[in-house]
Amino acid sequence: MTATTTVPAPGRAVPPKPRPPWGLYAGLIACAVVTVWAALGIEFTLAPLFSDLTRGREVVAEFFRPDWEFAWRVREQWLETLQLAVVAGSLGCLLALVLAHMASDVTAPPWMARTLKALLAVERSLPDVAWALLAVAVVGNGALAGILALFAFNVGVAAKLTAESVDAVDRGPVEAATAVGASAVQRAVAAVLPQVMPNFLSYSFYVFELNIRASLVIGLVGAGGIGQVIKTELSRFQYSHISAIVAVFVVVVFVLDQASAWLRRRLI
Amino acid sequence: MRTVGTRPPAAGPVDGDRPKRPNPWRQVTGSLVTAVVVVLCVVTVDAQWARLSEAPGILGDYLRLMTRGVLQNPMADPYTDYWSKAFEYMVESLQMAWIGTLVGAVLSFPAAFLAARNVSPRPVVFVTRQVLNVIRAIPELILAIAIMLPIFGLGPLAGALALGVGSVGTLGKLGSEVIEAVDPRPVEAVAATGARRLHVLAWGVLPQALPEIVALWLYRFEINIRAGAILGAVGAGGIGSILTQLFEARLWDRIGITLFLVIAVTVLVDQLSARVRHRIIAGGGKDPVAGEAEALA
Amino acid sequence: MITFRDVHVTYPTGTKGLDGVSLEIPEGEFVVVVGLSGAGKSTLVRAVNGLVPVTSGELEVNGQRVDGARGGTLRRLRADVGMIFQGFNLVTRVSVLRNVLMGRLSHSPVSSLFGVYGAADKEIAFDALDRVGILDKAYVRASRLSGGQQQRVAIARVLAQQPHVVLADEPVASLDPPTANAVMADLRRVQRQLGITTVVNLHFLDLAKSFADRIVGMRAGRIVFDGPAAEVDDRVFESIYGRSLSVQDVSTAEVDRLT
Ligand SMILES: Nc1ncnc2c1ncn2[C@@H]1O[C@H](COP(=O)(O)OP(=O)(O)OP(=O)(O)O)[C@@H](O)[C@H]1O
Numbered sequence: 001m002t003a004t005t006t007v008p009a010p011g012r013a014v015p016p017k018p019r020p021p022w023g024l025y026a027g028l029i030a031c032a033v034v035t036v037w038a039a040l041g042i043e044f045t046l047a048p049l050f051s052d053l054t055r056g057r058e059v060v061a062e063f064f065r066p067d068w069e070f071a072w073r074v075r076e077q078w079l080e081t082l083q084l085a086v087v088a089g090s091l092g093c094l095l096a097l098v099l100a101h102m103a104s105d106v107t108a109p110p111w112m113a114r115t116l117k118a119l120l121a122v123e124r125s126l127p128d129v130a131w132a133l134l135a136v137a138v139v140g141n142g143a144l145a146g147i148l149a150l151f152a153f154n155v156g157v158a159a160k161l162t163a164e165s166v167d168a169v170d171r172g173p174v175e176a177a178t179a180v181g182a183s184a185v186q187r188a189v190a191a192v193l194p195q196v197m198p199n200f201l202s203y204s205f206y207v208f209e210l211n212i213r214a215s216l217v218i219g220l221v222g223a224g225g226i227g228q229v230i231k232t233e234l235s236r237f238q239y240s241h242i243s244a245i246v247a248v249f250v251v252v253v254f255v256l257d258q259a260s261a262w263l264r265r266r267l268i
Numbered sequence: 269m270r271t272v273g274t275r276p277p278a279a280g281p282v283d284g285d286r287p288k289r290p291n292p293w294r295q296v297t298g299s300l301v302t303a304v305v306v307v308l309c310v311v312t313v314d315a316q317w318a319r320l321s322e323a324p325g326i327l328g329d330y331l332r333l334m335t336r337g338v339l340q341n342p343m344a345d346p347y348t349d350y351w352s353k354a355f356e357y358m359v360e361s362l363q364m365a366w367i368g369t370l371v372g373a374v375l376s377f378p379a380a381f382l383a384a385r386n387v388s389p390r391p392v393v394f395v396t397r398q399v400l401n402v403i404r405a406i407p408e409l410i411l412a413i414a415i416m417l418p419i420f421g422l423g424p425l426a427g428a429l430a431l432g433v434g435s436v437g438t439l440g441k442l443g444s445e446v447i448e449a450v451d452p453r454p455v456e457a458v459a460a461t462g463a464r465r466l467h468v469l470a471w472g473v474l475p476q477a478l479p480e481i482v483a484l485w486l487y488r489f490e491i492n493i494r495a496g497a498i499l500g501a502v503g504a505g506g507i508g509s510i511l512t513q514l515f516e517a518r519l520w521d522r523i524g525i526t527l528f529l530v531i532a533v534t535v536l537v538d539q540l541s542a543r544v545r546h547r548i549i550a551g552g553g554k555d556p557v558a559g560e561a562e563a564l565a
Numbered sequence: 566m567i568t569f570r571d572v573h574v575t576y577p578t579g580t581k582g583l584d585g586v587s588l589e590i591p592e593g594e595f596v597v598v599v600g601l602s603g604a605g606k607s608t609l610v611r612a613v614n615g616l617v618p619v620t621s622g623e624l625e626v627n628g629q630r631v632d633g634a635r636g637g638t639l640r641r642l643r644a645d646v647g648m649i650f651q652g653f654n655l656v657t658r659v660s661v662l663r664n665v666l667m668g669r670l671s672h673s674p675v676s677s678l679f680g681v682y683g684a685a686d687k688e689i690a691f692d693a694l695d696r697v698g699i700l701d702k703a704y705v706r707a708s709r710l711s712g713g714q715q716q717r718v719a720i721a722r723v724l725a726q727q728p729h730v731v732l733a734d735e736p737v738a739s740l741d742p743p744t745a746n747a748v749m750a751d752l753r754r755v756q757r758q759l760g761i762t763t764v765v766n767l768h769f770l771d772l773a774k775s776f777a778d779r780i781v782g783m784r785a786g787r788i789v790f791d792g793p794a795a796e797v798d799d800r801v802f803e804s805i806y807g808r809s810l811s812v813q814d815v816s817t818a819e820v821d822r823l824t
């Protein structure tokens with residue numbers, strides 16, 4: 001290597017050094033500070049992993065003796081879980097499809113789209129447990145509470161995702177429908193719906209899958225399904241029962257996940 | 269207005285030469301099966317639909333009670349305490365979600381590379397993907413009950429770790445997809461300089477994938493705030509613990525205050541995170557997170 | 566019959582799209598509008614069916630005022646004015662027939678919501694497809710067609726509207742020259758058969774001259790030439806484009822008059 005490559009030739013203007021990315025630095029420092037604060041807040045430590053690993057041994061050992069027969073004995077609750085997921089999911093997605101069109105600039109006047117998007121953001125901010133607790137308080141323990149909780153939860157998720165698909169639709173056909181003299185609803189049905197349908201179907205299946213997962217959560221507060229079984233067995237310390245259910249549950253979710261991935265590939 | 273009849277026909281005869289409609293049996297059977305399943309479920313589910321008729325009235329009462337709680341002067345005596353308690357727990361939820369996401373990010377980062385087809389050999393990709401899929405299928409709740417609570421005891425730490433391990437599956441899988449979508453040409457260019465494999469990853473792949481991967485982390489943070497809520501119900505800290513207690517005691521004014529805080533904080537964090545996400549991937553075109561990440565969460 | 570009386574269009578950005586246009590297009594005429602990019606051709610055409618609102622002046626289509634029309638009145642007016650777009654604007658996920666049936670939306674407002682169209686509507690759609698020569702593609706997904714075929718579907722969609730007026734904004738700009746020529750020939754033939762008043766924007770002067778009854782030249786939102794196609798010569802061209810004709814201004818295909 002010769003000196004000419006490192007020393008600029010005389011007279012050549014060296015570009016000024018770019019301004020350091022202060023924003024990035026500030027962001028990184030903020031993240032570090034938040035991390036330290038959060039870690040202190042929850043008393044983060046991995047020590048139990050080495051010292052207290054044995055503390056959970058009994059529980060973990062119980063877990064490794066799953067009582068398969070029990071998983072079969074609660075087949076009615078399994079069925080109820082499926083029913084809740086289907087009923088709440090289908091009703092929720094249907095409503096979401098309508099709301100999504102009302103929440104997008106493409107198919108609705110801007111003021112309506114903006115209002116509805118904000119409402120949906122609020123609706124989505126409540127976690128599934130909160131909906132389940134509310135539903136149980138209003139209609140009592142049981143499947144109806146589960147349906148209501150999942151329904152509320154589903155509408156928010158499906159409407160948001162579908163509204164984003166509507167936003168991203170190709171505007172050409174929409175304009176063509178306008179030029180034909182179509183009304184707002186006709187425009188949505190003829191030009192927008194065919195474009196968002198594959199996405200919507202895949203979201204619907206995803207919502208169904210979410211419902212199966214959430215069934216644990218909502219059952220835990222008394223809203224029906226297999227989660228309710230876990231709640232009882234948990235209070236009776238029947239870990240071998242729980243582990244059998246969990247194992248089946250994981251297999252079901254795994255299969256559903258694969259099926260939904262396959263379906264999504266086919267639809268889109 | 270012109271009608272069909274008055275228009276000169278394009279061709280001669282009308283019938284017979286029109287193309288036949290292809291048989292749409294796939295869509296028809298698909299919709300039929302779905303409809304039948306839905307109807308069957310609606311009919312057979314053991315739900316006391318009758319209670320729905322009273323529900324609006326009851327809900328109205330509760331909402332009124334909750335609103336009254338929110339509208340009380342927060343500086344007045346018991347209410348100051350209610351607000352600060354709710355806030356404390358919400359902050360704990362945020363801390364759990366943050367640490368959980370961080371743990372998930374750290375664990376999933378190498379996994380994403382191992383699961384990317386354009387980086388790792390096929391057998392490694394296959395095994396990593398299956399492991400990630402299994403992790404994705406285990407709900408955080410189960411991780412907390414079966415593993416974290418026994419080892420780490422009651423408290424937010426167990427919750428944070430459950431969220432962390434639970435995030436690995438999704439973050440790893442989506443991360444690997446981001447890596448696979450990287451433009452191969454710059455990667456080739458780095459390799460062509462004779463750089464070693466790790467350098468190619470660091471200078472060819474990572475700069476392209478990092479913004480989107482960080483966006484995924486932020487997105488997962490938003491999800492973890494919600495997912496952490498249930499963990500409180502089993503003693504793993506966060507807003508869920510106080511929420512379940514309040515509902516058990518039916519303290520509606522305090523429930524109102526707590527839910528209000530949950531909504532306010534969550535919406536705020538969501539907006540903030542969405543803005544940062546868009547900043548990060550600005551210019552990079554589409555937001556990989558918006559549709560897909562949620563669709564895989 | 567389309568009548569512009571001192572029509573001005575000013576966009577929200579302050580740009581003047583049309584600057585005092587007065588124009589009369591009698592029933593059944595085939596008018597081609599030419600002009601430089603940004604001259605206001607699209608604005609002119611899109612004002613006719615109210616896609617671009619008129620700022621001042623009067624615009625009438627078949628005795629119906631377009632300026633100020635809203636809601637149902639505007640929709641009925643649009644139903645009677647077909648439009649063809651440069652980018653075809655098809656719903657590519659669904660069949661060709663579904664796209665053409667879109668032209669019948671305003672005729673069956675309720676049942677069309679569920680995708681149900683009557684036999685008469687279907688017959689109209691088939692007839693329209695037949696006229697542009699792609700009847701056999703009726704049940705093919707629109708995304709599977711070539712550009713020229715897609716634009717024919719768009720023409721069929723317009724025909725299914727049974728309009729009195731057809732507007733086309735650079736209908737062949739995304740097509741290769743021979744295909745462009747063939748599509749223009751189709752449009753011209755159908756227009757003659759049905760006697761539809763037609764306004765087309767074109768970039769290529771040779772296409773304009775070979776298909777138009779009448780040519781309107783625009784510049785900076787104003788009409789700078791208006792006369793029979795045969796009268797357009799180099800001098801007229803210069804007045805429209807502000808420079809003399811060059812090879813870039815003609816499409817490369819030999820124009821054989823199919824009409
Ligand atoms: N939506 C809009 N908002 C603001 N200004 C616009 C809009 N559409 C067009 N314009 C402006 O109005 C003027 C006329 O545009 P127009 O699209 O009618 O031109 P054109 O002759 O069709 O050009 P081209 O051949 O490129 O399609 C241009 O200066 C353009 O920038």
Ligand SMILES: [Mg+2]
Nearest residue numbers: 606607608734
């Ligand atoms: Mg134009």
